[in-house]
Amino acid sequence: MATPTAQTPEPQAILQAPSEAAIFLVLCVQESAEDHVRDALADVGGVIRSVGFRIPDGRLSCVVGIGSALWDRMVGGPRPASLHPFVELDGPSHKAPATPGDLLLHIRAGRADLCFELAQRLVGRLGPSVRVVDEVHGFKSFDERDLLGFVDGTESPMGRAAPAAALIGAEDAAFASGSYVIVQRYLHDLSAWDALSVAEQELIVGRTKLSDIELPDEVKPRNSHVALNTILDAEGKQRQVLRFNMPFGRVGDGEYGTYFIGYARDPGVLEQMLQNMFIGNPPGNTDRILDFSTARTGTLFFVPALDLLEDLPARDTGRSQPAQRASAAPRDESLGIGGLR
Numbered sequence: 166m167a168t169p170t171a172q173t174p175e176p177q178a179i180l181q182a183p184s185e186a187a188i189f190l191v192l193c194v195q196e197s198a199e200d201h202v203r204d205a206l207a208d209v210g211g212v213i214r215s216v217g218f219r220i221p222d223g224r225l226s227c228v229v230g231i232g233s234a235l236w237d238r239m240v241g242g243p244r245p246a247s248l249h250p251f252v253e254l255d256g257p258s259h260k261a262p263a264t265p266g267d268l269l270l271h272i273r274a275g276r277a278d279l280c281f282e283l284a285q286r287l288v289g290r291l292g293p294s295v296r297v298v299d300e301v302h303g304f305k306s307f308d309e310r311d312l313l314g315f316v317d318g319t320e321s322p323m324g325r326a327a328p329a330a331a332l333i334g335a336e337d338a339a340f341a342s343g344s345y346v347i348v349q350r351y352l353h354d355l356s357a358w359d360a361l362s363v364a365e366q367e368l369i370v371g372r373t374k375l376s377d378i379e380l381p382d383e384v385k386p387r388n389s390h391v392a393l394n395t396i397l398d399a400e401g402k403q404r405q406v407l408r409f410n411m412p413f414g415r416v417g418d419g420e421y422g423t424y425f426i427g428y429a430r431d432p433g434v435l436e437q438m439l440q441n442m443f444i445g446n447p448p449g450n451t452d453r454i455l456d457f458s459t460a461r462t463g464t465l466f467f468v469p470a471l472d473l474l475e476d477l478p479a480r481d482t483g484r485s486q487p488a489q490r491a492s493a494a495p496r497d498e499s500l501g502i503g504g505l506r
């Protein structure tokens with residue numbers, strides 16, 4: 166992870182290793198609750214410390230994203246250059262719907278109880294004027310597998326490639342170390358998927374199932390998930406995004422899903438991938454994973470750097486004063502826990 170300097174603000178806890186547990190909360194903010202929410206967001210770090218400090222090995226973190234409409238209602242000053250609502254896609258056979266959402270809380274930890282406690286505390290702090298419109302409790306499945314049985318996340322960038330893919334840099338200096346995130350809740354048709362042979366499934370994903378090796382180009386179909394999500398820039402360099410998908414489900418309801426979450430410094434990269442999957446590349450050559458997976462939600466958020474989240478400028482009156490905030494627990498960085506990272 167890049168060490169923040171005076172020039173590079175500290176990011177939120179985007180660049181984490183995959184976690185054992187996660188809770189994804191998408192929330193809508195009522196009209197005229199904007200000032201209250203801005204104050205509550207300044208306190209998120211304190212709430213994380215209150216919950217996480219007690220279990221130092223729990224690696225508790227939370228990333229907060231702000232949707233385009235709420236940004237305009239709540240935040241003054243300049244706007245993140247690429248912030249816009251999720252663009253709905255209506256392809257020849259598959260649809261990626263845009264669904265409501267003003268705030269995203271991406272909560273991760275090594276234990277489900279920590280995620281649950283933090284979700285409860287943060288929703289409590291945000292108060293009754295903020296409504297949870299989508300809530301997914303994700304879990305790590307075996308060796309990072311999704312419920313289709315494939316290892317998910319292998320080619321998500323690591324090391325120095327991760328901040329390069331996910332964090333805004335000089336191209337939008339006022340929002341440096343911020344990010345954009347797209348979330349989609351997918352449901353799988355596991356009966357249809359399980360009726361396929363492993364060899365057929367591997368051609369759909371583009372990797373082997375047990376050993377997680379990418380299929381050679383001459384074998385990998387053009388409509389496989391990996392082929393359609395391999396995007397090159399003008400120089401032939403791969404454009405990457407940071408993914409932290411998690412499985413979720415309810416056995417009694419026959420619900421088996423993947424919560425897709427992708428961070429990028431340029432949301433256009435994620436949008437190009439979605440375009441390839443749903444509209445097809447070339448058009449009509451859509452992602453075969455969608456024949457077994459239906460997108461039920463779709464939302465785009467901006468993720469401010471840590472300092473900006475804690476001191477968002479008010480829409481009309483300029484920057485809020487830290488002294489005006491409700492009290493937050495004191496920061497203890499000496500132990501390396503409990504911050505937003």
Ligand code: HEM
Nearest residue numbers: 311315316317318319320321351391394423425438439458
């Ligand atoms: C049903 C939902 C999804 C499932 C189950 C799924 C699963 C997978 C799996 C198993 C892989 C191969 C291993 C890996 O590198 O992670 C993969 C790769 C990838 N997926 Fe997905 N994915 C889903 C949705 C998406 C969406 C919506 C996007 C983009 C908006 C996306 C972008 C990618 C990318 C960029 C790769 C890596 C391609 C490469 O460089 O090899 N995925 N996904």
